[in-house]
Structures are given as C-alpha cells and as structure tokens.
Amino acid sequence: MNTETHLRQTLEEWSEDARVPTGLADRALRRRTGRRVAKVALAVGAAAILAGTGAVAIGTRSGAPPVARPVDTSLHTDPDHAPPQRFVAAGQVALSAYYVGQGDPRKFTRTWYLYDPASGGYKKVPWAWLDVAPGLGQAAVLDGPLPTTRVGILDMKTQRVTHWIPLKAAAGGLSWSPDGRQLLVTTYARDPDKMGSTPFSGARTGFIVIDVKSRKAHFHSLLYDRENQNTRQDFGWSRSGKLIWAPRLTTPFRDFYTLNGEPQGPPPNEADRQDPAGISPNGRLIARSGPPPGPNTVVNDLQTGKQVGVQPMEQLRAWADDTHLIALGCLPNACGSKGEYYNRLVLIDLSGKTIIPLTGYKKGGWEPIFTHR
Structure with a gap:
C-alpha cells in the first residue's frame, strides 16, 4: 500500500x-x-x-x-480500549503512563502502567510512583512502600533502572521539570496515601530538587498546609520551571516558592489555575471550566479575556498544540445526566466541533499522565 x-x-x-x-x-x-x-x-x-x-x-x-x-506530532489513538492498550498521542503531548486507583477510607493505592516503546503499548510496572521526562526518553520511579529514600532513573527503551539516586529525606511523589533536567521530589514523614487515626494527619516535610545529570540533591523543609485536608500535598513546577508551587483548597489555589523554598509572588494566570490544561503553548489562551449548569469547558484569550471557544467537555486535560486540546468527554448528548461519568479522552479543536476519539469509554478508575514528546 x-x-x-x-x-x-x-x-x-x-x-x-x-x-x-x-x-x-x-x-x-x-x-x-x-x-x-x-x-x-x-x-x-x-x-x-x-x-x-x-x-x-x-x-x-x-x-x-x-x-x-x-x-x-503523529496522531496515535486506541478508541476501542480504556485504559488504552496501544500508544496514545496527539500533537506535542503523549499519554506516557497511567495508573488504576483503588481506595478505601484508610488507604489509596495505584497500579501503574508505563509506555513501552518496544511493544507500542503500556506495560504494568511495580513502582509506587513515577513520572516520565519530556521527550519520553527517561522516567523517574519510586519503589514502595512509600515514602522511600531513593529515586530510580529508568531508560524508557529498555524499561530498566540505569541508576539510583539516594535521598536524605523520604520521598512520596516526584515531577520532572519542564526542561527535563531536574526532578522535584516531595518528601513525607509517612505514607501520603494513608489516612491517620484522625480525619486529617499531614505528613509533608518538604521537597528535594535533583539535578539529574550531576545527581546532586538539595532538601528544603516546607511543611504541609494545615488548612488543606488532603494528606497528599505534592509540589509542582511553574510553567517556566523557575518556581515551584504547593496546592491549596481555596483561591488562590497555588502558593509559589523559589527553588530554595522562599515564598514568591505567582506568575500571571497561574495562581488560580484549576483546570489541568492551563495556558496554551504560545501563552495566549487559557483553558477553564465552563459556566453552570455544565459539564462544559471554555477557552479564553488571556490578553482580552474574550471567550474564543466553548467545548462540550467535562475537562480540558492538556494542550496538543495552540488550537487543539486533549479533553475528557462524556457520551454524546449525555453530559449532565447519568452518562456524565462514562467518559473517554478525545482530541478537540477550540470551537468544539471537531472531535477525534483517543481512547474508549470507561466509568472512572484510571488516571492518564501526559508528557511533552
């Protein structure tokens, strides 16, 4: 052919x-x-x-x-399966991993599946936590039980850990920097996914910034937010990678810090961000939840505030490029009814009129991880 x-x-x-x-x-x-x-x-x-x-x-x-x-930027879909069995990617991002969550009132557990370039699909892996670096060449992994005192650097082609980086404080979560050169590790005194004997028992102790090439790691103490009832309070990177943020339950939803742990003013339009997609690659647009009754999503122009598109989606998860997003969508004409939580990942344009299925439908239970290719 x-x-x-x-x-x-x-x-x-x-x-x-x-x-x-x-x-x-x-x-x-x-x-x-x-x-x-x-x-x-x-x-x-x-x-x-x-x-x-x-x-x-x-x-x-x-x-x-x-x-x-x-x-x-090739398009890869698996519209018949959820979670996907074949590699899923669109534009500049790929579904690099996902986990299937299981929980009870005392403990939340994750079973992780990592993209395997050799098979073109997703492989079940034994790690307690992981994140994939931009470019899909490496992953960082934590072995269980959490928290753990080392980080593994895994080669995506071989699916093997090439080396371990020891830590002076125990890690419960981690995230690659936008440029793929550093790791942000959130440290905990005990398992962040296990509830204590009281309704809230904070465990976060601080964070570690690791230069992956030199393997140098620096710990900074920054305790949990007492007003946040979530036991897991992982740090994340700002869009530029120059700052880090800690989650809040009320507006502003993010507190920002320098890489040394000093409080810092938020970058424009990042403090109140709740939707995962956030700001477009060119910095001109922002994805937001739509007005009631929903589910619905909107995209606004950051400079003018003007609405440039409405999409019949539950959530905008990631920008594929400046005019397309990866979104979570429910059954056609079923949003707002019993079909709302029976959803799939799709690729959608700003107008909401062009939709390409990326995965099959499933009622919750799995969480995709998106990485810049």
Missing part, C-alpha cells in the same frame, strides 16, 4: 468514528506540495494534516536562548 492510499484510508476511518469534515483526505493530500508523507500528524487548524515532525523550543533556563529540536 503506498503512502497516499494509507493516508486516505486513515482519514476516512476517522470520518466514520468522529466528527471530522468530509473530504479531509483529499484536502490533506493536496497540501502535501510534493513532499513524502511518512506519518499522519496533527497540526494547527482543525482540518490540517501535516507530515513528519514539528519543532519546539527547549533549554530556556537561566535566560539561555531556546534550542529547537524536532518533535514527533
């Missing part, structure tokens, strides 16, 4: 399974301008299908100029 035939068949299959404009295959082929198409790729514009890879800027820490590197 030649490339044009394969591309045409793929796009016509989408038209049957999702709300995709008719004649999309012909339009995509006309846009090839003589170039060989190796993969179906997501790009700017609801009906635009481009070939090959895109490019993004990385390496912007400490005021250094951005360094461009190619990023695979």
